[in-house]
Amino acid sequence: MSQPSGADVVVVGAGIIGAACAEALSAAGVRVIVVDRGAPASGTTAAGEGNVLVSDKEPGPELALAIASRREWPAVLARLPERTADVEWEDKGxxxxxxxxxxxxxxxxxxxxxxxxxxxxxxxxxxxxxxxxxxxxxxxxxxxxEDAQLQPVLAATALLAGVRARGGQVRAGVTAQSVLRDAGGRVIALETDAGTIPCGAVLNACGPWAGSFGAAAGAAIEIHxxxxxxxxxxxxxxxxxxxxxxxxxxxxxxxxxxxxxxxxxxxxxxxxxxxxxxxxxxxxxxxxxxxxxxxxxxxxxxxxxxxxxxxxxxxxxxxxxxxAPDHLPVIGADPRIQGLWHATGHEGAGIGLAASTGRLITELFLGLEPHVDPAPFRVDRPAVIEAMEPTP
CATH class of the missing domain: 3.30.9.10 (D-Amino Acid Oxidase, subunit A, domain 2)
Incomplete structure (x- = not known):
């Protein structure tokens, strides 16, 4: 059975990373559907402290992403629906x-x-x-x-409210199973236990379960x-x-x-x-x-x-x-399957890095100039995938 409506992008995972990516994409005019096997923000996000930190990272790509994300969070919150914008943001330091x-x-x-x-x-x-x-x-x-704090469940819920306000959908209790591809190998739909959702791309934002979904989709990644x-x-x-x-x-x-x-x-x-x-x-x-x-x-x-x-x-x-084994997030398109994207591997920094992760995914998806260097977070790095041969 097929769902009657599709999307440009289906985001798998309604935690803080999936919600931030979906919100940023929808703010840029991309049609988005978010699916999650449980309730939104009920997994890793619900177990977070809400840290938005620049203090705990060595100089390098993750710190650059953290600095950018700390600047991005206020802008993201400012564009959310007013009724949901209170996420207990505190510039406490x-x-x-x-x-x-x-x-x-x-x-x-x-x-x-x-x-x-x-x-x-x-x-x-x-x-x-x-x-x-x-x-x-x-x-x-x-x-x-510059260190700050927010309430992670409220933040993810507010981000998803922004998606809905722009015409996007959030479907709870829907388990993603795999992706469907056309004869050329490009993603054309997400297969779920509730039916097939037509789409132009699928974003794997499954957090600790991203490795399992990547494998099910035909593009395994090293996330544990x-x-x-x-x-x-x-x-x-x-x-x-x-x-x-x-x-x-x-x-x-x-x-x-x-x-x-x-x-x-x-x-x-x-x-x-x-x-x-x-x-x-x-x-x-x-x-x-x-x-x-x-x-x-x-x-x-x-x-x-x-x-x-x-x-x-x-x-x-x-x-x-x-x-992720090299302690860096995985953000970007999977080179093995056209139309499959990943945003995961943030470990304990997902709340803080979410705003810039959503912006970066959106920039890469639309072919815009990225606000941070995406190369260190690419999918095709040795710590994340073993080989670059196309998946049959």
Missing amino acids: GLVVATTDPGPLAAFAQKQQAAGVDARVITPADAFELEPLLTRAITAAVHYP PRRGMILVTSPLPECVKHKVYDADYVGAVGSGDAELQTSTVVESTRAGTVLIGSSRERIGFDDSVRVKVLRELARKAVGLFPFLGEVAVMRAYGGFRPY
């Missing part, structure tokens, strides 16, 4: 601290400054002015005024799940004013180690709760609760903010980040 040797943190900040990041090396006394409840064991700190856990406290009076994390966080983000890694990340939400992270672990799609991970997160958080030792934890949650 970030604070990175060290409790051991201060040298590496200062050196990292210096490299970021050279790359265009507003990274302000401050004294421990200055850090206590910004965050009075910090441990007095701080030896160094860097203030990042990397699990993370977060603790949530009971609501508190204002106590943590910035996103605060220890200097180990940068190393954990960039590591390819499959074993458990934890680093302290503490931030408040508009609701008054405090989010405590973060962990990284490559254990497939195992979603069992691991008490040792939660215990480690709590121990490290108390080391950074001692007052948390007296605060009740309300709940814990976890999710799977889409991990």
Whole structure:
């Protein structure tokens, strides 16, 4: 059975990346349908902290994308329907601290400054002015005024509302199965469990499941799940004013180690709760609760903010980040199948990178001048696909 209407692009995945791509495409006049096997924003996006960061990335392609995306997010939010535009955006800034040797943190900040990041090396006394409840064991700190935060589910929902407002569709509970191609090998439709959707292109924005959908479509890519856990406290009076994390966080983000890694990340939400992270672990799609991970997160958080030792934890949650072996997102057209595109592999940075990812996909799709260099994120790089032979 075929659906009566098609689209220029069908986006598979209604998380923050799929929603941002669909919104940017629809804003440019492209007819879009978004499908998701579950509810919109119910997968990886629902398990995110909402970070829009420039502070945690080494100079290079991902940092360039992060800087561009930080600038892009306000423009994206400004064009969304007013009734959905409140996504709890906060220009709160970030604070990175060290409790051991201060040298590496200062050196990292210096490299970021050279790359265009507003990274302000401050004294421990200055850090206590910004965050009075910090441990007095701080030896160094860097203030990042550009770091921001939003509520990821609200953001994805608002982006999808923008798609609908321009005539696009969002179809929940529809599982994408494969793509249909014409005699020349070009994509002409998406096959789903609810029927076939005619289209000119399919965008794989399936997050940690992007590798599976790519394989089903005939163009496998190396994307794997990397699990993370977060603790949530009971609501508190204002106590943590910035996103605060220890200097180990940068190393954990960039590591390819499959074993458990934890680093302290503490931030408040508009609701008054405090989010405590973060962990990284490559254990497939195992979603069992691991008490040792939660215990480690709590121990490290108390080391950074001692007052948390007296605060009740309300709940814990976890999710799977889409991990690419070279730690770079996959953004662009698949050279093996004409009309198949990918936007995935952002790991824990998807919320922050979503705005520029959507813009870049749109620029590439329409043949416009890209606002960032797309080459580092191309699909046909060694870490993502094994060979370039056309798929039969």
